[in-house]
Amino acid sequence: MHKLIHFRLCPLSRSIRLALAELDIDVELTEERPWEWREEFLAMNPAGELPVLQLGDGQTLCGVYAISEYLGDGIEGDAEEAPIFSLFPGDRAARAEVRRLVDWFNGKMQREATHELLLEKVYARLLPGADPSPAADVLRAIRTNLRYHLAYVNHLAHQRRWLAGEELSFADLAAAAHLSTVDYLGEVPWEEFPVAKVWYQRVKSRRAFRSLLADRMPGAAPSAHYADLDF
Amino acid sequence: MHKLIHFRLCPLSRSIRLALAELDIDVELTEERPWEWREEFLAMNPAGELPVLQLGDGQTLCGVYAISEYLGDGIEGDAEEAPIFSLFPGDRAARAEVRRLVDWFNGKMQREATHELLLEKVYARLLPGADPSPAADVLRAIRTNLRYHLAYVNHLAHQRRWLAGEELSFADLAAAAHLSTVDYLGEVPWEEFPVAKVWYQRVKSRRAFRSLLADRMPGAAPSAHYADLDF
Numbered sequence: 227m228h229k230l231i232h233f234r235l236c237p238l239s240r241s242i243r244l245a246l247a248e249l250d251i252d253v254e255l256t257e258e259r260p261w262e263w264r265e266e267f268l269a270m271n272p273a274g275e276l277p278v279l280q281l282g283d284g285q286t287l288c289g290v291y292a293i294s295e296y297l298g299d300g301i302e303g304d305a306e307e308a309p310i311f312s313l314f315p316g317d318r319a320a321r322a323e324v325r326r327l328v329d330w331f332n333g334k335m336q337r338e339a340t341h342e343l344l345l346e347k348v349y350a351r352l353l354p355g356a357d358p359s360p361a362a363d364v365l366r367a368i369r370t371n372l373r374y375h376l377a378y379v380n381h382l383a384h385q386r387r388w389l390a391g392e393e394l395s396f397a398d399l400a401a402a403a404h405l406s407t408v409d410y411l412g413e414v415p416w417e418e419f420p421v422a423k424v425w426y427q428r429v430k431s432r433r434a435f436r437s438l439l440a441d442r443m444p445g446a447a448p449s450a451h452y453a454d455l456d457f
Numbered sequence: 458m459h460k461l462i463h464f465r466l467c468p469l470s471r472s473i474r475l476a477l478a479e480l481d482i483d484v485e486l487t488e489e490r491p492w493e494w495r496e497e498f499l500a501m502n503p504a505g506e507l508p509v510l511q512l513g514d515g516q517t518l519c520g521v522y523a524i525s526e527y528l529g530d531g532i533e534g535d536a537e538e539a540p541i542f543s544l545f546p547g548d549r550a551a552r553a554e555v556r557r558l559v560d561w562f563n564g565k566m567q568r569e570a571t572h573e574l575l576l577e578k579v580y581a582r583l584l585p586g587a588d589p590s591p592a593a594d595v596l597r598a599i600r601t602n603l604r605y606h607l608a609y610v611n612h613l614a615h616q617r618r619w620l621a622g623e624e625l626s627f628a629d630l631a632a633a634a635h636l637s638t639v640d641y642l643g644e645v646p647w648e649e650f651p652v653a654k655v656w657y658q659r660v661k662s663r664r665a666f667r668s669l670l671a672d673r674m675p676g677a678a679p680s681a682h683y684a685d686l687d688f
Contacts (some may be wrong), residue, residue: 273565275565285595288557291559292560296552322518323523326519334504
């Protein structure tokens with residue numbers, strides 16, 4: 227059995243959980259708190275970052291980039307039939323568009339909003355010695371950035387069936403992973419971005435999304451509508 | 458003719474310049490200062506990030522991830538013969554290792570060292586209204602991070618012929634691109650990392666590196682040994 231080392235609310239881990247579920251690949255989940263810098267974890271991934279996928283054959287894949295591209299080629303031996311779903315569908319131009327958007331969410335949005343929000347609202351409570359109360363000015367800046375990213379999702383969802391084009395791709399999964407984390411923390415002003423909301427409802431209703439919606443952080447309940455498919 | 462929109466000392470742009478030169482693909486270079494948020498540039502890449510590659514057929518590729526993966530498949534029509542060089546050589550496991558390291562340099566090292574160093578030493582001088590003198594405590598933190606990344610390059614170069622394995626790959630080009638920027642700014646303590654230095658000398662001596670070594674920033678001369686192959 228493959229094993230995914232992840233953290234519940236880590237959006238990069240969530241994007242890979244969604245990808246694995248869409249590809250119908252079963253994995254065992256093991257939670258890691260990367261900020262604890264455990265030696266055993268660093269021995270697996272010296273970068274100290276999530277997610278890490280340990281394949282059944284003993285191979286270790288580190289980081290969302292290496293894992294998603296590996297999965298994009300399909301896990302050998304797993305699929306008897308043609309894969310149901312491709313993370314990077316279409317021709318070369320279409321795949322470049324998927325990757326541009328994956329980079330947008332897992333790179334830019336992660337730096338500008340999701341990671342910062344997690345630092346303020348989740349990690350600070352779990353780090354020994356850190357100030358657990360979020361800083362008002364930092365939160366204000368994060369909320370401004372979030373609106374910019376939501377506006378971009380809204381714009382894309384208005385123009386296309388899925389974010390990168392006519393087909394569901396890893397770009398949708400990455401974007402939805404980030405929004406699911408932000409939504410858990412009650413920080414998505416959905417009413418301001420109605421087209422993004424309709425797109426998110428479609429992704430959220432997929433079977434692959436169920437395990438994310440069942441996640442709970444001890445001591446931090448999700449927003450009231452977090453698991454609601456009809457929010 | 459293809460056109461690469463770049464900034465001289467941007468390590469992500471430099472990694473693509475190296476990749477294009479290794480693949481023997483001619484491009485015209487156009488410099489952009491992304492922090493000026495020019496509308497024409499944002500219309501090309503709404504993320505406002507470098508590099509951007511405009512292909513001869515009119516297609517636009519945004520960001521180092523989409524460009525490098527596109528180039529990994531070879532630019533159609535350009536190569537009559539088999540490509541001389543593959544950015545992601547080897548089997549699936551080998552390619553995952555290349556991507557893990559590309560992410561290390563273009564992701565982790567960029568966030569923890571190169572981008573911060575550029576902010577302090579280069580961009581601050583070019584931004585209107587910013588304080589142009591580097592902050593001593595910030596520089597100290599960046600130098601600590603740099604040593605950590607150099608130690609990792611040293612470790613990899615000690616174990617392998619090239620950073621990701623037996624073959625030159627995009628991981629070497631990404632690492633060398635970052636180090637070339639840091640070296641321009643005189644911030645690489647080479648004497649402390651002798652194995653990394655030997656590896657860098659090998660990459661630096663390649664024909665593909667020449668255009669980087671000819672770069673000069675007005676008002677900021679490179680370190681004395683920057684273009685010296687035998688430093």
